[in-house]
Amino acid sequence: MEDYFMLIISAIFVNNILLIKFLGNCPFIGVSSSMDSAKGMAAACIFVNVLASSMCWVFQKFVLEPLSIEYIQTLAFILIIAGLVQLVEIILQKVAPPLYRALGIYLPLITTNCMIFGVAVLNIRQDYTFMQAFVYSIATAVGFSMALILLAGIRERFIVGKIPKLMDGFPIGLITAGMMGLSFYGLVGIGK
Amino acid sequence: MDPIVINSILAMGGLGLGLGAALSVAAKVFYVYVDPKIGEVADCLPGANCGGCGYAGCSDCAAAMVAGEAAPNACKAGGDSIIQAVAAVLGVSAGAAEREIAKIFCRGTHTSAERKFLYKGIQDCRAATLVAGGDKTCTYGCLGLGTCVTNCPFDALSMGENGLPVVNEKFCTGCGTCASVCPRSIPKIVKESQQTAALCCSHDVGKIVKAICDAGCLGCGLCKKACPEKAIEIDKFLSVVDPEKCVGCGDCYEKCPTGAIQSLLA
Numbered sequence: 001m002e003d004y005f006m007l008i009i010s011a012i013f014v015n016n017i018l019l020i021k022f023l024g025n026c027p028f029i030g031v032s033s034s035m036d037s038a039k040g041m042a043a044a045c046i047f048v049n050v051l052a053s054s055m056c057w058v059f060q061k062f063v064l065e066p067l068s069i070e071y072i073q074t075l076a077f078i079l080i081i082a083g084l085v086q087l088v089e090i091i092l093q094k095v096a097p098p099l100y101r102a103l104g105i106y107l108p109l110i111t112t113n114c115m116i117f118g119v120a121v122l123n124i125r126q127d128y129t130f131m132q133a134f135v136y137s138i139a140t141a142v143g144f145s146m147a148l149i150l151l152a153g154i155r156e157r158f159i160v161g162k163i164p165k166l167m168d169g170f171p172i173g174l175i176t177a178g179m180m181g182l183s184f185y186g187l188v189g190i191g192k
Numbered sequence: 193m194d195p196i197v198i199n200s201i202l203a204m205g206g207l208g209l210g211l212g213a214a215l216s217v218a219a220k221v222f223y224v225y226v227d228p229k230i231g232e233v234a235d236c237l238p239g240a241n242c243g244g245c246g247y248a249g250c251s252d253c254a255a256a257m258v259a260g261e262a263a264p265n266a267c268k269a270g271g272d273s274i275i276q277a278v279a280a281v282l283g284v285s286a287g288a289a290e291r292e293i294a295k296i297f298c299r300g301t302h303t304s305a306e307r308k309f310l311y312k313g314i315q316d317c318r319a320a321t322l323v324a325g326g327d328k329t330c331t332y333g334c335l336g337l338g339t340c341v342t343n344c345p346f347d348a349l350s351m352g353e354n355g356l357p358v359v360n361e362k363f364c365t366g367c368g369t370c371a372s373v374c375p376r377s378i379p380k381i382v383k384e385s386q387q388t389a390a391l392c393c394s395h396d397v398g399k400i401v402k403a404i405c406d407a408g409c410l411g412c413g414l415c416k417k418a419c420p421e422k423a424i425e426i427d428k429f430l431s432v433v434d435p436e437k438c439v440g441c442g443d444c445y446e447k448c449p450t451g452a453i454q455s456l457l458a
Contacts, residue, residue: 059207063203063207064203067199067200067203068196068199069196069199069200069203072200072203072204075204076203076204076207079204079207079208079211080207080211083211083212083214083215084211086215087211087214087215087218090215090218090219090222091218091222093222093224094221094222094223094224095222159316159318160314160316160318160319160322161314161319162314
């Protein structure tokens, strides 16, 4: 139990996927300009991340490893993630239209999000059991959501700030993200 | 052949086949009928996703038009040719789309409206409202820092010398950006043909308005009494004109003690 607690704290704060590991930075800058889109992206990410990394784990353990063709992992994982996101999109549109309207435009974006693939690969590299992998993927996605929503909260305030013209938009967003990363670095060393 | 090659081909082929089958089954089982008209209507719209219609984007607006929730002339930015094209797809008559423009619903200039303190912070109305609710004593009035001017996508607004924004009606498209960025919603979108309005947003009682502004609506109701068409209602100490009933006779203009109610047709 304590192990899982450490795993969660580590994935959310200490080894935050966005700010420390620098995975999935395109949506971090891309959809953080307004709070609404950040929330939608965060929810969609948690959903897809958990699904995709569990599926990838199962495929790795029951197909790739028994056949000793782990070298093909990258290709297989990308195929699984892309297929899965498509499947989820089709099913959501029919089964839960309100959820589809809220997450719909973010789902295709997530297909190419490096965080999803990164977590799937990290699960394997760190030799997690299925349960650990499941918890780890929830926790990383929550960490991603937290960083994304924090940045969106800061960037929403930029509209009233005095920002030099050449720094406006992405440059100031990147600098802010860098500063957030720096402050999260203060937590490195807690846990394992 | 090396078993690795065969295994790889089988595993990846199987995976691809499995996912492909799952996708095509899902596409059949979870098929959602999408009206082809929605695509056709969306093609007619400008595709700028300005949000002026009140929907999330052009495709959203097209869906609402096909469903009958939005009028064929809901696209304000597109102009007449687009309305005709949409109406042709939907097979209905467009109806005359009336142009809408922004009007500034405040007359509290530098000289007529009182200020509580001297604001020297960030020159943006949204920032100014965060400081003790803004420097103007009137909590409904224009702060005059020009957030609407800088945000107007069509350069239709400028800041007048008296501290109030001025709408250039030639350029205004009625998109409503100014109304949404203004922390006090002073610019309001009205039909171009609207003849009369009380240019004030204050819901304060007359006594307070009188003390802090020379030009505000007191909510005295003299205009309501003077109106032969019963087009004026007093809503929480603010006179509101019903543009459908107003004939523009001008009887109310003379009765108003502060001149807040006036003709919009310059």
